[in-house]
Amino acid sequence: MSFFEKNLKFISSELKDRILNLEINLETEITKSGNYTFKLDSIYFHSKYDPILESKRLSQNLKTSENYLYLFFGAGLGYTVLELLKYNKGIVFWFEPEIKILKLALTVSDFSEYLKNEKLKIILPPYHEENLYPVFKGYQAYTISFVPHKPSFEWNYYLYLEIKHLSEKFFHKKNANLATLTKFEKIWTRNLLQNLIPLQNFIPIKFLFNSISCPVLITGAGPSLHFHLQEIKMYREKFLLIAVDTSLKILTDSGIEPDLIYSVDPQSVNTSYLETYSGKSKIIFDPTTSYHSLRMFSNKQFFTDSPFGLLNFFFKDEIGKISFGGSVSTNAFSLAFEMGATEVYLVGQDLAFTDGFAHCKGAILEERLNFKETRFFRREKHNFKQLFALPKLINYSYENKKLHTNDKMKIFQTWFEENSIGKKVFNLSQTGTKLKNIEYQSFKKAFENMDSKNSINSKKNLYQIINENQIIQNSSNLKSNLEILINELSKFRNILEEGKILSEKIYSLVKFKRMNEIHSLLKKIDKIDELVSSKNGLNEMIALTIQRTILIITEGYETNLSFEEKSNSDLGIAKKSILLYEGLFNGSKLILTLLKKNLWRLNQNE
Numbered sequence: 001m002s003f004f005e006k007n008l009k010f011i012s013s014e015l016k017d018r019i020l021n022l023e024i025n026l027e028t029e030i031t032k033s034g035n036y037t038f039k040l041d042s043i044y045f046h047s048k049y050d051p052i053l054e055s056k057r058l059s060q061n062l063k064t065s066e067n068y069l070y071l072f073f074g075a076g077l078g079y080t081v082l083e084l085l086k087y088n089k090g091i092v093f094w095f096e097p098e099i100k101i102l103k104l105a106l107t108v109s110d111f112s113e114y115l116k117n118e119k120l121k122i123i124l125p126p127y128h129e130e131n132l133y134p135v136f137k138g139y140q141a142y143t144i145s146f147v148p149h150k151p152s153f154e155w156n157y158y159l160y161l162e163i164k165h166l167s168e169k170f171f172h173k174k175n176a177n178l179a180t181l182t183k184f185e186k187i188w189t190r191n192l193l194q195n196l197i198p199l200q201n202f203i204p205i206k207f208l209f210n211s212i213s214c215p216v217l218i219t220g221a222g223p224s225l226h227f228h229l230q231e232i233k234m235y236r237e238k239f240l241l242i243a244v245d246t247s248l249k250i251l252t253d254s255g256i257e258p259d260l261i262y263s264v265d266p267q268s269v270n271t272s273y274l275e276t277y278s279g280k281s282k283i284i285f286d287p288t289t290s291y292h293s294l295r296m297f298s299n300k301q302f303f304t305d306s307p308f309g310l311l312n313f314f315f316k317d318e319i320g321k322i323s324f325g326g327s328v329s330t331n332a333f334s335l336a337f338e339m340g341a342t343e344v345y346l347v348g349q350d351l352a353f354t355d356g357f358a359h360c361k362g363a364i365l366e367e368r369l370n371f372k373e374t375r376f377f378r379r380e381k382h383n384f385k386q387l388f389a390l391p392k393l394i395n396y397s398y399e400n401k402k403l404h405t406n407d408k409m410k411i412f413q414t415w416f417e418e419n420s421i422g423k424k425v426f427n428l429s430q431t432g433t434k435l436k437n438i439e440y441q442s443f444k445k446a447f448e449n450m451d452s453k454n455s456i457n458s459k460k461n462l463y464q465i466i467n468e469n470q471i472i473q474n475s476s477n478l479k480s481n482l483e484i485l486i487n488e489l490s491k492f493r494n495i496l497e498e499g500k501i502l503s504e505k506i507y508s509l510v511k512f513k514r515m516n517e518i519h520s521l522l523k524k525i526d527k528i529d530e531l532v533s534s535k536n537g538l539n540e541m542i543a544l545t546i547q548r549t550i551l552i553i554t555e556g557y558e559t560n561l562s563f564e565e566k567s568n569s570d571l572g573i574a575k576k577s578i579l580l581y582e583g584l585f586n587g588s589k590l591i592l593t594l595l596k597k598n599l600w601r602l603n604q605n606e
Helices: 003-008 013-020 051-061 079-087 098-110 111-118 129-136 151-156 157-194 223-234 245-252 268-273 310-315 328-339 379-387 407-419 443-447 453-467 473-511 521-532 536-555 563-567 569-605
Strands: 028-030 038-042 067-071 091-095 121-123 143-148 216-219 241-245 261-264 283-286 344-347 392-394 402-405 425-427
Touching: 003 013, 003 098, 003 111, 013 098, 028 310, 067 157, 079 091, 079 328, 098 129, 111 121, 129 157, 143 151, 143 157, 143 536, 151 157, 157 310, 216 223, 216 245, 216 328, 216 521, 223 344, 223 443, 241 328, 241 453, 245 261, 245 268, 261 328, 310 536, 328 344, 344 563, 402 407, 443 563, 473 521, 473 536, 473 569, 521 536, 536 569, 563 569
Parallel strands: 067 091, 067 143, 091 121, 216 241, 216 344, 241 261, 261 283, 344 425
Antiparallel strands: 028 038, 392 402
């Protein structure tokens, strides 16, 4: 049986069909050592003398461990792949956009052993970020090593570079998601539950949907906003103005009053954006916004639905969903179109450190440095730290000037570009990042000849909605719901505690190989598992507090399992059971405490 036939036995039918129907039209050459090499456009993909010796040298430069995931971007005939797999326990993902090269490799080398035990996984085009999630599911505990194949890059640099960048972006986003969950999951829960009482007097955002028919201007707090303040004032009557909370002070200091202000940040420091505001604009709050912010405003503000199911336990009627893109600006963008904007204009949406600044002059976060600045902590140092908190990347402005950006802002950039397709969206900041599908327009071209009638009528409609006083106002229902939930959750917590104790006992028995004592405990934990699974509503409520734990269990996100637990699957399963029940139990304790605080406050107000 040929190498090609042996290899094909362990390749998926989809890949097999693509490979079999392809003509190679590549010629190999015999090297002095008797192995094969080949060339494309005068580029040799392996040594002309000894490809095996070359691959040994290359593999020696790679750290080897069973906890490594090696991503090869091109590998020629796969000599380094084979060399690496022979001497370590890591897993190789081979990205090969040029399928004829892969077919040639499968013809001249035997990969069947590693394809069979799934130590080698071959990934063919098309390559899209969403396709990588199932590919890398369960491998987040591994250390990632990127291995670009130099001759492949020399032959077609951009073809292979695109895959490398996509993979880097994918893993960075996964790590960022985990870091976000670690930092915010309990803050989100705390804010949402502590916001329940003030939200009773707020208006659901759904009443703003399809309420206008005019242009909308959205102000971000990027450095370029400073240069457009006079133009915003000049054409103020021509559009409805939505300000993200970070830009509010900059606008009000210039005498500009927004129509709506959007606030989403869960951190208490962000309350400072709003604490000095006393204007007439209405504020749109995400339910997970810092509870300090909501308590500063008594009634008739707006609030949106939350992606977390916890809110649905207290508000049975539709609230109104806004598409989330990871920042307050993306939320404001989504709201503008939900409201019925004829066009959306962006200003101060730099998505870059324009002129070396993180924010527009006069932004609250910059002003706070007046109180923090010392001989040993200068504002220039603070700004420098922001610029280089993440690796520097390069973007280009509409003026084709280089801009300093980073991965975080690249994520928002992609969101704006993808969500602007087929919509009338314009960027009024020429010095900010050039966005695909969003053309630049000057204020003069956009608004000079525009009739302000639609804008004025839309604002009147907006104020009419506010004056209709369509607030929730169901404190009695809230109190009743709280009492029911506290009772149910208290009982559920006892079940979770029992599951936690049983999981710890099972773990101990598995560890010390006392398997004859484990069967009765397994039956008990099975009953508890079924009981916990049947409590869908309570599980969903607690899930918000343990997102990180859920990802650890379902996707192997972190190295929470020891080497012993990874080697022994039974021990690993027992450890995951402990993690799950600990997370659920601790989450239920946190929620119970917050629910009881809300009930106490309602009783005090009676």
